[in-house]
Amino acid sequence: MHNRLRLTAIAATTLLTTGAVASTTASTTASAAPNRAPSTSLVVNARISAHCSFDRIVVDVKGHLPPTTVKRVRELRYDASGRKVPLPGKHFLEIRLSPAAAHNAAGKSVYKGPRLVKPNLTKLKGFALTGDFEGVVHFGAAFNSRPDYTTKRLHHPERFVLDIAHRNTC
Template identity: 55%
Template sequence: MHHRHVLAVAVTGVLLVAGTGATAPAGAAGTPVARGSPSVTALVVDARWGGHAAFDRLVIDVRGAMPPVTVHRTRTLHYDGSGIRVPLAGRHFLEVVLSPAAAHDDTGRPVYRGPRLLTVSLPALKGVALTGDFEGVVTLAAAFDAAPVYKTFRLHSPERFVVDIAHPVSCRD
């Protein structure tokens, strides 16, 4: 029994020493990242919107696995990192936070092609802004004149996060 214990300790020590680089996350201090290797961080590449008969839809396109996403109401909008107020028209706002995620690649080049700050003229949705790409967190904001009633869900192949915002049904001639 003693020999098995000694052998297990020795094997564990060898694996720890030999496998240090293999077990550290890519990009960690002292861990080389091969050029051209894909990022493990989800990349937020676009945000788009559309109007439907009973709801407006905001779609956030993600390359890679969908990270955890939170959506919450906020009274004011500020750019992440700087704290500067976002000049997005509206009285009610939603923040959509994706983390861990980035809107830039490993070299720092932007991959996000959606709006940075845009007024939208839909029944419910009045504006969209990218308010943060800072320290592994991507934040987008949506503006409304009235308090939004919304639901969220994910779509796959490709990965998308969807926010549907209800509005009164309107007849169009």
Template identity: 55%
Template structure:
């Protein structure tokens, strides 16, 4: 029996190339890297706020598609995963949870540029804390002196989540 190592190597290479071509979609094979793709898991990049005549607004900026967001009243705010209390003063709190999402890159570097703990002096919004970035869930806690009446929605281009909290008209 005669072996032809070069012929075997060429044949194996051709079979591997053919198999790979069948698995990789044409759009990926022709990708030049000129366009920036959205991250697989949305990245929470910033949180900011502002006061308006009849409401206070909290905006959470996201890179990628805005994930599912839940907002629920809680009796107290706690850091995830430690469970330690969040030091924000207020009588009412909202826990905001974005999932799936992270506030760090795949290499573990923080991409979140906003405040981790802030006292805020708006008519309703009194404090904000980044409460967690753990196992694909990013959490924020907000503090209020009065029970918040709020409305939430998402905006696009750029992606962001918005929480509006009503208050008496201070512009009138």
């Protein structure tokens, strides 16, 4: 009986010691990686351009490129207020990056791109930053006709690309 209690005490001490060493190692490793990407990606810019057979939207990200989705929506609304985004068009795409932010930890905007533009390209008629709230950054794109599009994730530097096809104009 005495030996069983002694073995249980030794096993418990070993487990506690191993856990403490593992915890110390993990915290040391985390603090020793100063060049690690921030946990929340920062959306720093967006660009639009026209090409012979497509219009292009590029979203530049500092840090790791977060999961990004594009979906068709009936209308565009600003995240915080719910107000309708004043862009021309009958068809709209919503671009969602999450987890991401367009501001730093102090709340200052790091986003240097357009907030709302009406470029009147072959397909793309409007583009806006529609939200930067609770770890999600939203953009909206407006079109007169239903857009056919493809997406790409490019690295070094990190960026998301949305190409909207149209007839060749060159």
